[in-house]
Amino acid sequence: MSTTTDHPVIETSGLRKVYRTRMGRSIVAVDDLDLAVPAGGVHGFLGPNGSGKTTTIRLLLGLARPTRGEMRLFGEPVPRALPSVMQRVGAVVEEPKFVPTFTGRKNLQLLAGSAGIPYDAVDSALVQVGLEGRDRERYGGYSLGMRQRLAIAATLLKSPDLLILDEPTNGLDPAGIRDIRDMIRELGESGVTVLLSSHNLAEVQQVCHSVSIIGDGRLIASGRVDDLVGDNTLSVVRVWVADQAAAARHLQDAGYRVTPDGDHLDVEGAAHPEDVTRALAERGVFVRGLTPVRGDLESVFLELTQDATLGREPAASEAGGAA
Template sequence: MTDLVIETAGLRKEYRTRRGTRVAVQSLDLAVPAGGVHGFLGPNGSGKTTTIRMLLGLARATRGTMRLFGEDVPRRLPQVIDRVGAVVESPKFSPNFTGRQNLQLLARTRGITGDRIDAALETVSLTGRDRDRYRTYSLGMKQRLAIAATLLKDPALLILDEPTNGLDPAGIREIRDTVRSLGASGVTVLLSSHILAEVQQVCTSATIIGHGRMLASGRVEDLLGASTAYRVRVADAEAAVRRLREEGLTVHPDNGVLRVETDRPASHVSRVLGEAQLWLEELTPLRPDLEEVFLELTSGEALGSGGGRA
């Protein structure tokens, strides 16, 4: 029994066009561990949606292998599909029905009890708004109802493809909170997005792709790496600059705030200043974010951020 929920090896997808063959996914090795939120990150057109469609049996791979819960897909997809929930495209709900009524219709077709409806609505924080008509919902609420629909069958894996597209900051925060709570509850969430800074706030692990190939994968904290700089604030900034530079540290002052670059731990910076009777008001590690990591990984490549979803 594998502890990986999603596995791909050498996955490739080609499309025939009038101009020849277009490669959407090339030699992609993807490994998503059980539990938590795994970010599937890259610009629009990088192959995220195509990969998800292949995993769900909606597109055929040109070559390579795929597994969900250790089962080969698409051959064994019927055996595991009930454990998978996915929001890949905009769901079709009746605008004149309430949120609850829309879920009740889905539940009846699947033989699901009302208890699951209540649990799904509570998970996505729509309890209290479930009897409002769907047409009155904000975009964020509509997206949360779509997630609730996938939760009716209590999936072990939830795949979300660009769930915050078109949402305002309030809607993005709502989806972020929902995804975070799902990951904490034990559901494995594969979160596809091109908004790297946003995803960083909820993901425990991530895979970054570009031009259909993997650029990096692992725990988010490992991808970000150790801090090599600190934000430092003391009462006497000039004296602090002199003392830190005497110690051989690189210091960049900016209106009384110091950026100290060093591979030494924070305790070293604190000790150097303390021995000089310069007491810290702030000592904050400065770490790169996922967007900076991505830009570094793709430096020198012509990775576009526009175009359609692929």
């Protein structure tokens, strides 16, 4: 298996999808989306529910037709080239149809046999998703997390170069989320390019090397997670003082934004934590505790999606063609 390519593994340009409702209303699901997913590692596809993530994936896989725009997988135009590139693509977008009374292994063997894939690929896929030892249990008795693992194993039978996962941890308990997250990280490290569609910010930040953030069907930001978050960007300085009212007043006079939060103050606008300490000490107020809070993907995401929504007109007024 090799992911060597001179092109992004996934690339869209001006991609647009408009749906028509029965009432004749136009819904813009994807709006001039320019997307580029580099080869290797885990790339997060991040956005609120209803932002166009699943629609984009369905377009890439030929499950829906675009209104306009261009799409490429491994540099090849799709949907025209889908028959030749799909052997390199695995995807879990909808709940797979497995036979409940068959074991996990038997279900995979049926899939392998129908696709002309050697049975030893089943052993390899089961190991990759951590189902060895549970593979001879009936699928009907699997937990939701185990079912998700088997679905991913089914896509790995053909050793894909690209794995597309749409909200793979939905409905899982914390232990199941951790297990799937660890598995996705290992797949990305093995050389597979993983496109992870999710609205779970903590999940994306923990496993993804790069990310594309969309809102209302449009690309808002894209790049390395560390670059978007900013390793050295100070988001908030959390301050504990005896007299919160006096401290807040002094800090606001110094130009900082101050928000009381229970037993402490959240101070925004400081380049360094010591700037807050100095501003208070100069007014005779001394801190009891101070903690710098670095920026995270959640704060970046909320700021970007809020800004995009504030500057956005309703999607229905932007429709420009039939689906």
